Amino acid sequence: MGTLPPGPKSLGLVDTIRAGFFSSEPVFRRYAAEYGPTFRVRSPNGVLTITGDPQAIRAVYAADPDEFDVWGVQLTEPVFGTSSVVVTAGARHRRDRRLLAPPFNAAAMRGYGGAIADISLDVASxxxxxxxxxxxxxxQAIALDVIVRVVFGVRGEARVGRTREAVLGLIESLGRSFMIIPALRRDFAGFGPYARHKRAARALDALLFEEIRARRAEGDASQDILGLLMSARHDDGAGMSDVEIADQLRALLFAGHETTAMSLGWAMYWLHREPAVLARLCEELDALxxxxxxxxxxxxxYLEAVCLEALRIHPPVVDVARVVKRPFQLKGYxxxxxxxxxxxxxxxHGREDLYPSPQRFRPSRFLERKFTPFEFIAFGGGARRCLGAAFAMYEMKVVLGTILGxxxxxxxxxxxxxHVRRGLTMGPSGDVAMILEGERERASAEGRAAAVQGSPAEPALRPAAPQPAGRCPMGFS
Ligand code: HEM
Structure with missing residues (x-):
């Protein structure tokens, strides 16, 4: 056997609790300082080699996807099921991605913009x-409505309301106990949290099936995501079954809802902590x-750079791992x-050599240089890179631009x-409480010209403010 990556003998109880329930960030930073950017730890869910080294990440993302199996399928079963694109592998995974890709391409995206802007203004009203x-x-309300109306394609206020309730019921039913300990996934005569979860899952499925059946009966060929999934065809020409469509829709819900909501919350927070960044963004918005x-x-x-910087500084998904089927060479290990x-x-994303003063919120770093897919990985990478990445970026830009304009x-x-663990994702520890000051008066054309000349500079790279204790996970939920 070749050389194993270095690392601690075991994680120990304190680090396990810290990393599993609060944040793995301080724990992993300590290991990275001691063992280097690639290290091996024994977690309660198996042995993991963790890396923050761009070259090692390139080796993983560029490898043949058939070298890997999906990690943690059993752990995420209540969320992603056993047959959605998030958990399938090999030929089945490639097929699922082919089927699911069209609703997320650039042309399809243009059809969703109006709905996303309307939903943003409705919540803000x-x-x-x-x-x-x-x-x-x-x-969270915006991201939920986007999923229900744009991804599920539900129409009519009453149906939207019922579906929204069912989705919230399912999200709330995800008890931490059975997510962490699969042995607790038992019915307990219909009274336990897992039984409640199953009931919530069935309630949402019933609505989704109803929606699919109604669409089929109406011969509806809408261009929303549900419509596109219903018209998708396997290689043999067969369409997806209702059960298959519902599985994929639920996976899209969980993959796309909290992630986008948390990132938007962080973007709003940072924009209002860094007045120069907000001023520069408003100037860009006013010009439209x-x-x-x-x-x-x-x-x-600049709006795009703001979104990327929010995703860099506080990535919402930090738990993604792949299981190697054969011994895998990783930069000498x-x-x-x-x-x-x-x-x-x-x-x-916290590397000083890639992102100077990484704890500062500086969107312009994304305008000053291009980062490779192995240097910015908020959406993961390789054959399993987030299927909704373009959609999420589009949604974030439309929501922020609409509200802040x-x-x-x-x-x-x-x-x-x-930045703390919140269920499957990481996000702000608090509510991000804000106060509405009023409607903006847009800068006049002359005012804009003057503002452009004296364009507000982003905060200079000053010595780092003390970083609040970071929080994050990895392999424990
Ligand atoms: C800011 C928002 C989002 C972030 C940060 C994010 C991040 C991620 C990450 C890190 C992965 C794992 C990639 C890997 O294994 O390398 C992933 C997978 C996935 N995401 Fe997203 N995501 C976001 C929004 C969305 C949205 C809006 C959707 C769809 C509506 C979506 C659908 C998916 C799907 C289907 C997968 C599984 C892909 C596969 O296994 O082939 N995501 N996402």
């Missing part, structure tokens, strides 16, 4: 000037004039068959917020 509200609750088209928002370079490799966005907001408190 509930804010009252001078009053505090939870920005995180708002971004009132009521810009969603596609115009989506093509703004050998990862034994049956063990897992995880590319860590927390370690990679219209409203002036401020944070209720300047107290730092930590």
């Amino acid at each position: 509930r804010w009252r000037p001078g009053h505090s509200f939870s920005m995180l609750a708002a971004t 004039g009132p009521a810009p088209e969603p596609d115009a928002l989506a093509s703004l370079p 050998t990862v034994p068959a049956g063990e897992a490799i995880a590319a860590s966005p927390l370690l990679l 219209r409203y002036r907001l401020r944070l209720e408190s300047q107290a730092p917020i930590r």
Whole structure:
């Protein structure tokens, strides 16, 4: 056998609890400082080699996907099921991706912009000037409505309301106990949390089947994501069954809802902590004039950089690993068959050599240089790279551009917020409480010209402010 990656003998109880329930970031940073950017740990869910080294990450993402199996299928079963694209491997996975890709291509995206902007304005219309509200609750409501209306394609207020309730019921039913300990996935005469979860899953499925049946009966060929899935064809010409479509829809819900909501919450937080960044963004938005088209928002370079920087500094998904089927060579080390490799966005995105002053929110770093797919991995990479990445970026840009083009907001408190584990994802430790100050007056053309000349600079790279204790996971949920 070749050389194993270095690492601690075991994680130990304190680090296991810290990493599993709060954040693996401080734990992994300590190991990276001691053993280098690639190290091997024994977690309660198996042995993992974790790496924040771009060259090692390249080796994983560029390898033949058939070298790997999916990691943690049993752990995520209540969320992703056993047959959705998130958990299949090999030829079945390639087939699923082919079927699911069309709704997420650039042309399809253009059809969703109006709905995303309307949903954003609808949620924002509930804010009252001078009053505090939870920005995180708002971004969760927006992301949920986007899934229900745009991804599931549900129409009509009553149906949207019922589906929204069913989705929330399913999300709330995901008890931590049975997510962490699969042995607790038992019925307990219908009273246990797992039985509640199963009931919630059945309730959502019933609505999804109803929706699919109604669409089939109406001969509806809508261009929303459900419509595109219904018209997708396998190589043999057969369509997806209703059960298959419902499985994939549920997977898209879980993969796309919290992730996008958390990233939007973080973007709002940082924009309002860094006035120069917000000013530069507003200047870019103002240049589009009132009521810009969603596609115009989506093509703004600084807005895009803001989204990328939010995803860099606080990646919401940090638990992705792959199991190697055969011994795998990783930059001079050998990862034994049956063990897992995880590319860590927390370690990679925090590298000083790639992202100077990594703890600063500086969107312009994404305008100053291009990062390779092995240097920015908020959406993972290789054959399993996030299928909804373009959709998520589009949604983030339209939501931020629509709201910030219209409203002036401020944070209720300047107290730092930590990046913590929240179920399957990581996100802000608090609510991101904000106050609506009022509607924005857009800069006049002359004002804009003057502003462009004296364009506000982003914060200079000053010595790092003390970083709040980071939080993150990896391989424990
Ligand atoms: C900011 C938002 C999002 C982030 C940060 C994110 C991140 C990720 C990551 C890290 C992975 C694993 C990639 C890998 O294994 O290398 C993933 C997979 C996936 N994501 Fe996303 N995601 C986001 C939004 C979405 C949305 C909106 C959808 C769809 C509606 C979506 C659908 C998927 C699917 C289907 C997979 C599984 C791909 C596969 O296994 O082949 N994601 N995502």
